[in-house]
Amino acid sequence: MTDTIAAIATATGAAGVGIVRLSGPNARTIAAQVVRRSLQDQPPRLLKRATVYDPQSGESLDDGLLVHFIGPHSFTGEDVVEFQGHGGMLTLAQVLQAFLAAGARLARPGEFSERAFHNGKLDLAQAEALADLISARSVAAQRAARRQLDGSLSQEAHRIAAELQEALARLEATIDFPEDVGELVPETVEAPLGRAAQRLERLLAGAAYGRRLTEGLTVALTGAPNVGKSSLLNALAGAERAIVTELAGTTRDILAEELVLAGVPVRVLDTAGLRETDDPVERIGVARARAAVATADVVIVVVDATRPEPLALPEQSFVIAVNKSDLASPELERFAPHPAVAISARTGEGLDALVQAVIGTSVPASDAPLLTRARHEDALRRAAAQIHDARVTLALGLPAELIAVDTHGALAALGELTGQTTREEIIQGIFSRFCIGK
Ligand code: GDP
Numbered sequence: 001m002t003d004t005i006a007a008i009a010t011a012t013g014a015a016g017v018g019i020v021r022l023s024g025p026n027a028r029t030i031a032a033q034v035v036r037r038s039l040q041d042q043p044p045r046l047l048k049r050a051t052v053y054d055p056q057s058g059e060s061l062d063d064g065l066l067v068h069f070i071g072p073h074s075f076t077g078e079d080v081v082e083f084q085g086h087g088g089m090l091t092l093a094q095v096l097q098a099f100l101a102a103g104a105r106l107a108r109p110g111e112f113s114e115r116a117f118h119n120g121k122l123d124l125a126q127a128e129a130l131a132d133l134i135s136a137r138s139v140a141a142q143r144a145a146r147r148q149l150d151g152s153l154s155q156e157a158h159r160i161a162a163e164l165q166e167a168l169a170r171l172e173a174t175i176d177f178p179e180d181v182g183e184l185v186p187e188t189v190e191a192p193l194g195r196a197a198q199r200l201e202r203l204l205a206g207a208a209y210g211r212r213l214t215e216g217l218t219v220a221l222t223g224a225p226n227v228g229k230s231s232l233l234n235a236l237a238g239a240e241r242a243i244v245t246e247l248a249g250t251t252r253d254i255l256a257e258e259l260v261l262a263g264v265p266v267r268v269l270d271t272a273g274l275r276e277t278d279d280p281v282e283r284i285g286v287a288r289a290r291a292a293v294a295t296a297d298v299v300i301v302v303v304d305a306t307r308p309e310p311l312a313l314p315e316q317s318f319v320i321a322v323n324k325s326d327l328a329s330p331e332l333e334r335f336a337p338h339p340a341v342a343i344s345a346r347t348g349e350g351l352d353a354l355v356q357a358v359i360g361t362s363v364p365a366s367d368a369p370l371l372t373r374a375r376h377e378d379a380l381r382r383a384a385a386q387i388h389d390a391r392v393t394l395a396l397g398l399p400a401e402l403i404a405v406d407t408h409g410a411l412a413a414l415g416e417l418t419g420q421t422t423r424e425e426i427i428q429g430i431f432s433r434f435c436i437g438k
Pocket residue numbers: 223224225226227228229230231232243244245246248249250251323324325326327343344345346347
């Protein structure tokens with residue numbers, strides 16, 4: 001990584017200010033060429049006026065402010081220069097072109113963060129948190145990303161790793177110095193392994209919620225006409241958005257509503273219901289409803305407590321919402337063993353319980369680090385499985401070598417979270433999904 005990269009770091013479009021960022025060993029000499037003055041007498045981290053010139057034609061392109069950072073004291077850990085100019089798309093593109101003409105290379109998506117990771121400025125979980133922070137669609141997701149960026153997840157991973165290391169130290173002492181250390185005292189290994197397992201379990205408990213925070217959730221409402229699907233959507237949205245009528249089959253099309261339920265971004269689809277019909281317009285609605293239901297993560301099957309009807313259950317996970325509980329007391333036992341919640345779209349009764357059932361997990365305590373990606377959960381599940389194996393091996397009184405192998409395996413899986421043991425292709429894949437200029 002000896003080249004110097006450049007990119008527009010701010011969002012494209014008309015804006016008051018736009019930033020072009022450079023990082024790499026030649027950042028300051030390239031910048032000096034473009035602003036036609038040396039950065040020698042400009043202290044790092046201080047803004048100073050600068051004019052950007054086209055290196056070929058000498059034409060002045062923009063006036064603004066220049067700041068530079070000397071590696072390793074920068075975001076990437078390398079020498080970094082930022083030019084803050086006017087925010088127009090064309091101006092920023094010209095300024096970027098000037099830096100490229102002076103010897104910088106256009107940065108790939110996420111390349112600044114990738115360099116920060118390789119230079120030890122951020123671990124992998126923190127770099128992911130940065131991407132999540134930028135793309136957060138709810139306050140809860142934004143907060144989770146901030147905590148992860150602070151390193152709370154990484155710190156928890158380090159605490160678990162420390163327990164494993166303690167177990168390993170005991171195991172390796174009996175393996176390497178059997179005369180001095182003597183027989184393995186199982187409790188001295190079991191205790192740290194048990195603590196590691198407990199911490200992992202706590203992290204994994206919030207995994208489904210954390211992943212839904214960042215990835216969001218698509219929920220489809222199905223059920224016969226007039227059971228109250230549109231009313232439920234309105235009640236969840238807290239406003240009259242869908243058209244609610246007394247006539248069966250009025251929701252001809254699919255209505256999608258972007259909501260935030262229990263902190264999770266949720267896209268709720270109200271469908272026309274899945275019933276056979278001869279009306280051609282209604283048939284299109286039914287076909288589209290089927291397609292929408294097929295792609296949803298969770299389906300809310302709405303039924304009317306006053307009118308028991310045969311149930312059409314979807315293939316994926318679902319919750320039965322027995323609506324109009326204000327009119328008739330719903331007999332939930334009828335739906336066992338399927339999950340069913342009594343609600344009233346009219347009075348709002350049962351909506352919180354329905355949301356909890358749909359989100360699928362209880363919302364974890366607000367200060368716990370959250371697992372926001374499937375990658376984290378997968379790595380931690382493998383670590384937990386290896387710790388489990390190590391404890392079983394220990395309980396069976398098998399040789400310390402075998403317990404050490406499992407413990408090493410758990411440490412390696414854990415290290416994937418922070419990137420210590422992550423394969424390079426995976427690292428590159430993670431950064432390639434970042435935006436340009438980050
Ligand atoms: P959809 O066809 O399934 O979308 O049903 P709608 O939402 O259009 O509702 C059909 C009728 O049921 C309307 O007259 C609603 O006011 C009424 N309704 C919906 N939910 C409730 C409820 O919880 N309680 C009562 N009493 N009426 C409801």
